[in-house]
Amino acid sequence: NAGVTQTPKFQVLKTGQSMTLQCAQDMNHEYMSWYRQDPGMGLRLIHYSVGAGITDQGEVPNGYNVSRSTTEDFPLRLLSAAPSQTSVYFCASSSPGRGHYEQYFGPGTRLTVT
Amino acid sequence: AQSVTQLGSHVSVSEGALVLLRCNYSSSVPPYLFWYVQYPNQGLQLLLKYTSAATLVKGINGFEAEFKKSETSFHLTKPSAHMRDAAEYFCAVSETNSGYALNFGKGTSLLVTP
Numbered sequence: 001n002a003g004v005t006q007t008p009k010f011q012v013l014k015t016g017q018s019m020t021l022q023c024a025q026d027m028n029h030e031y032m033s034w035y036r037q038d039p040g041m042g043l044r045l046i047h048y049s050v051g052a053g054i055t056d057q058g059e060v061p062n063g064y065n066v067s068r069s070t071t072e073d074f075p076l077r078l079l080s081a082a083p084s085q086t087s088v089y090f091c092a093s094s095s096p097g098r099g100h101y102e103q104y105f106g107p108g109t110r111l112t113v114t
Numbered sequence: 115a116q117s118v119t120q121l122g123s124h125v126s127v128s129e130g131a132l133v134l135l136r137c138n139y140s141s142s143v144p145p146y147l148f149w150y151v152q153y154p155n156q157g158l159q160l161l162l163k164y165t166s167a168a169t170l171v172k173g174i175n176g177f178e179a180e181f182k183k184s185e186t187s188f189h190l191t192k193p194s195a196h197m198r199d200a201a202e203y204f205c206a207v208s209e210t211n212s213g214y215a216l217n218f219g220k221g222t223s224l225l226v227t228p
Contacts, residue, residue, distance in 0.1 A: 031214045042218035050214055096213025101146045105157040
C-alpha cells in the first residue's frame with residue numbers, strides 16, 4: 001500500500017492564483033482531513049470528510065474549499081491564494097469504524113505564496 | 115473541545131540520557147491520546163497511542179508513554195536517547211474521540227547532543 005499520497009510536493013503561487021492540492025489514500029479509510037502546519041503553531045485542521053459526499057469545516061477553513069466524490073480522493077482547493085496561506089499542508093486519513101482513531105499522514109505539500 | 119499542552123518548545127539531552135517530553139491534556143471525556151514524530155521535511159509518523167486500554171503504552175523506536183488520569187498527563191519517555199531521535203514531537207488528542215481529526219500541541223523540538 002502506498003498509504004496517503006500528496007501532490008505536488010512543492011508549489012509557488014502568486015497572490016490571487018488558484019490551485020488544487022491533491023490527496024489520495026489506498027487504505028479504504030472513511031475519514032480524511034486537511035491540516036496546515038505553521039512554525040510554533042502545531043497542526044491546525046482546515047476541512048475534513050467523514051465519507052464520500054460529506055465534508056465539514058475545521059478550525060481554519062477560510063480561503064479553502066474541499067469536495068469528496070470518492071473514498072480515495074480528497075482535494076483541497078485554494079480559491080485565490082494569499083501570502084497568509086504560505087504553509088505546509090498535510091492530508092490525513094483514519095478509520096474509526098475499524099478502531100483506528102489515529103491518523104495516517106501524507107508527506108506534505110510545501111506552498112509559498114508571493 | 116479536547117486540547118493538549120506541550121511543556122517546552124525545545125528540549126536538549128545528551129546521547130544516552132533519558133528523554134522526557136511532557137504533554138498535558140484537557141478533556142471532558144476519557145481521551146484518546148497520541149504521540150507523533152516528524153523528522154525534517156517529512157510527514158508525521160505515529161509513535162504510540164492510548165485508547166483506553168493499558169495505561170502504559172509502548173511505541174516504536176523504544177519510546178513509551180504513561181496515561182495518568184489524576185495528573186491529566188501523557189508524557190513521552192525513552193530511557194536512552196540516540197542521535198537519530200532528534201526531531202519534532204507532537205502530542206495530540208482525538209477531537210471528541212470521533213476519529214475525524216486530532217487536536218495537536220504546538221510541538222517539542224528534541225535536540226540530542228553527542
